Amino acid sequence: MQVFNEQYLAGKRVLVTGASSGIGRQTAIALAACGARVCASGRDATRLQATLDALAGTGHGLLPLDLNGDDTITEAIQADAKAHGAFHGAFHSAGVSMVRPIKMCKRKQFDDVFASSVQSALAIARAMSLRGVMEDGGSLVFMSSVAGLRGQTGMSLYSAAKAAMDGMTRSLAVEFAPRGIRVNAVCAGAIETPMHSSLLTTLNDDSIEAYRSKHLLGFGQPDDVANAVTFLMGQGGRWMTGTSLVLDGGYTVR
Ligand SMILES: NC(=O)c1ccc[n+]([C@@H]2O[C@H](COP(=O)([O-])OP(=O)(O)OC[C@H]3O[C@@H](n4cnc5c(N)ncnc54)[C@H](OP(=O)(O)O)[C@@H]3O)[C@@H](O)[C@H]2O)c1
Numbered sequence: 001m002q003v004f005n006e007q008y009l010a011g012k013r014v015l016v017t018g019a020s021s022g023i024g025r026q027t028a029i030a031l032a033a034c035g036a037r038v039c040a041s042g043r044d045a046t047r048l049q050a051t052l053d054a055l056a057g058t059g060h061g062l063l064p065l066d067l068n069g070d071d072t073i074t075e076a077i078q079a080d081a082k083a084h085g086a087f088h089g090a091f092h093s094a095g096v097s098m099v100r101p102i103k104m105c106k107r108k109q110f111d112d113v114f115a116s117s118v119q120s121a122l123a124i125a126r127a128m129s130l131r132g133v134m135e136d137g138g139s140l141v142f143m144s145s146v147a148g149l150r151g152q153t154g155m156s157l158y159s160a161a162k163a164a165m166d167g168m169t170r171s172l173a174v175e176f177a178p179r180g181i182r183v184n185a186v187c188a189g190a191i192e193t194p195m196h197s198s199l200l201t202t203l204n205d206d207s208i209e210a211y212r213s214k215h216l217l218g219f220g221q222p223d224d225v226a227n228a229v230t231f232l233m234g235q236g237g238r239w240m241t242g243t244s245l246v247l248d249g250g251y252t253v254r
Contacts, residue, residue, distance in 0.1 A: 022193030189248030216250025
């Protein structure tokens with residue numbers, strides 16, 4: 001479902017992490033349909049190539065990266081900008097889910113969840129702050145979740161990581177504002193992706209129905225996030241910064 005003009009992001013170069021699946025893939029497709037040149041990042045080479053093949057237009061590229069929180073992420077993004085041109089923006093979608101009771105949450109699980117989301121977001125922001133990597137007036141969007149706003153059994157680590165994304169977004173918005181760079185997060189409810197499907201396999205039918213009915217408008221689609229990110233990436237969102245945009249089909253209303 002294309003709701004934005006095909007010239008909305010013409011000439012803009014955008015990094016998309018998690019582009020090999022789900023929300024990241026659909027957003028890469030949506031951004032390209034609006035004229036952006038996409039640098040698609042992920043780990044799985046086959047699925048990443050499938051995303052690249054699905055992008056409209058020309059000038060797209062791949063940046064295979066394991067977002068393990070390492071400082072080399074910053075260097076890889078900097079090198080890509082040097083080779084292919086500065087970024088107008090980035091959408092950091094990569095992340096892993098974690099549902100387990102607190103007694104089963106040890107340092108390893110903490111590192112797994114925080115590395116791909118929080119530490120990598122910081123590494124991306126660090127890269128974008130370096131000379132020549134990002135254009136002034138650009139836009140950074142981080143993938144957050146309603147899990148950072150509402151409590152649920154088994155979600156402590158995941159909720160902590162997403163709440164960290166929201167806090168980081170506000171401070172980065174202040175730090176990047178002098179360059180006219182906007183920084184926002186999207187707090188999504190349940191979106192039907194491979195991550196969502198694997199979560200549902202742990203629930204019985206009644207629990208799935210209860211989970212669905214908490215979303216007043218039902219579960220969301222990757223397109224719903226892609227449209228919000230596209231808006232934030234371009235001029236439509238030019239007066240929005242430091243926001244955690246709740247996009248949840250009514251999950252947090254009551
Ligand atoms: N689906 C939902 O209901 C929902 C709701 C709210 C927020 N979110 C958030 O939305 C984001 C995308 O989720 P999704 O539903 O689209 O999940 P998904 O389909 O499982 O996709 C996850 C993506 O993250 C990438 N990724 C994970 N760990 C990585 C790592 N260490 N290095 C590089 N890439 C890594 C995966 O890459 P590879 O496949 O190449 O390994 C994949 O492209 C996540 O941050 C998630 O927390 C999802």
